[in-house]
Amino acid sequence: MHRKDGQTTDDVYENYDVIKVNIEKKITDSTQGRSSEFTESDCVMIRSSRAAAVCLVLLCVLLLTAVIVLCVMFTQERLQLISKNKNLTSERDQLIFKNENLTNRRDQLKNELLILDGWTYYKSRFYYMPNEMKNWTESRRYCTEREADLIIINNREEQDFVNKMFGGTTAYIGLTDSDVENTWKWVDDTNMTSGFWGSGEPNGGRAENCAVIVDQDQRWPTLFGWHDVLCNRDFKWICEKNISQLILP
Template sequence: MEMVYHEEDNPYENTHYASVRSGESKICSDEDRKVAAAELGIKRYRLAAVILGLLCMLQAALIIFLLISLFSERDEFKRTNLDVEAGFKTLTEERDDLKRKLNNLAQEGWEYFRGSFYYISSTRKTWQQSRDDCLQKGADLVIINSKEEQDFTRKFEKRLWIGLTDSKTELKWKWVDGTPLTKSYWDSGEPNDINGEDCVEIRFFDPEKSWNDNNCLTELNWICEMKVRP
């Protein structure tokens, strides 16, 4: 009797086939993992390249910023240096000009005292004529601001017009620069305004209080003051 074998009835063949299929699946799975790993590596490489590129751009921007700041500071330093040199040159010129003026004033008979030059006239004029002469010299009748200046003006031992008057408003004494009188050195009984005495002179030399009001048309010597510092 002839026996007939069916394919499913061959256990060895089925086992071999299953092993082949399992091996093929394993090979495919390994290849997929390799492909996935390769793709992941490529993605990581690209990400690293992007980050590196960004860092390079950031570094380049930082370098450009630092260079711009450096050049700006250099230009500012140059401008400041030029300004300082110009200021120094101006101060030097002003100093030299002041020296020339001081020398000229000294030669013309002006006397220096505490920031001002003083000129004592050798002729006599009215108060307004005396002031006009001071103004022509670039000065004005003296304004006495301290006891030391009062003592200085008395040492010349001359009757001298000073820059004090109440000609605009009676009894409101003002200096020629428009400031009101605050500290005074009137002689006893002065001012008395006899016969319209609206201008002030230094009349006495020994006492500290030496001022006297006098008629502005009286002809006296006078004292000019030219300030050379505030």
Template sequence: MLMMFDCKISEISYVIYHNVFKTEIQGIDKVKMMLDMYENGDDYRTHDSIQTHNNNFSLQGMDKEGGEMLGEIFESEDDYRTQTDYNTNRQPPFLSAGRYVRMRSYRSVSVCLVLLCVLLLTAVIVLCVLINTNNHQCHNNSNNLTEERDQLLTKYTNITEEREQLLTKYTKLTEERDKILAKYNDITKQNEQLNQKKNELWAHLSEGWIYYKSSLYFISSESKSWSDSRSNCRERGADLIIINNRDEQDFISKKSGTDNFWIGLSDIEVEGRWKWVDGSRLSTSFWKATQPQGVEDENCVVNHLSVWSDYFCHVAFKFICEAKRLN
């Protein structure tokens, strides 16, 4: 019986020793696995307590003597582990696991904080560079916009001045155009008048009128008294001839020949005050040597062989009509 108990103790010691040795070999790997399984050292310690409680519960069936032997075995195992850790400079995997986990957690947090600070510093530097670049670009854009604005203002001022100059020129051209239109209208009217006079001239010429120095003359073929002769001339749009110079006198003398012709001179209103039919006073005369005689009732003038004679107005003679001068 004692031998069987000794065998069981040996088997249990062998199993415990094998597990301890295996744990020592895989110490670091288990710690790493535990880091993944547990978030902090408290959970690890809680797990360790539960495991120790389970081991104690499994040994409750043993007798007191077997328990003392197991205690000695565990003490020897602790000494062995402590000695092994001292020789190999390792951390005890079970006794200081919580502390190791905390150290690793602090180290990871520190590394993360450092990396975060580096990232933040990098982001701040990049933002500062971007802001500085954007400010420089904005300043350049502002300068460019200011220059463009000044150029546009200058162009606007120039265009405004040019517009005012064009308006002034337009006003002057409008005035000149109005003047030209007025002249054109005057010329048109004159042209119409000339055409009218030309038509009248052709009409008079076709009726036997004679054109001489801008005047038309009609030499009658029938004889009438001085008053009837003047009435006939007025019906033709003319009046008895008014002789103002020697050329006209010679022209009439040549056309009349040796016949007597009434002219538009008389003193019917006042005896001795000779006046033309247009109301003008006599200035140039071509009287016969013995004329005028001053005989009463000889108040009308007749032309004969380039000289004038006063005669009775009721006597019938041929007459010469003169139309208005054509300018």
């Protein structure tokens, strides 16, 4: 068959086949190009996703580490607070116990002070001179039965106090050299370091082993200070009780 433009039908089909092949080739090339571009994009996305996943894991690890550290710190502080609270509780109980003991001691002291009617208080000590006469041994027994002892004179101030409160008489004090001659000791077994002996005293030798304090005694108006005497002679005496003896059990 012939067309007006001079082309035959066979020529038309042949041209159509060529055009079809060219079109299919272009489509294939285009598709392959897009596939290559798509593949590279996917790789970039995969790498980005992996990096994000790694960052997320690291972040989780850091957060977990921080949580663990905070938990440990909190636990330690809690244990310290518990320990401090126990210590405070123990100290509180001790203070309560001490307060109860002090209250009991105070009540005991009040009772003791009521019993000590007639005793004279001076600088944490109580003094008493009964209005009777005994030898040195019996005088001391009288004092110890009342949780006291014969007086120990430690200094000039106490000596003046005794003269003022119990002057005008002669009274036994807690001083003797019965164990070793001329080694005068107090009843608490301490050595006498300084004394207030009268003129020429002590002068009794082996016989006079006990001491008395003399002050304005009408029987011996010229005698003052300490004198050694026979321990079996009867004199008044002075008892002394330290205030700690009233408080301590």
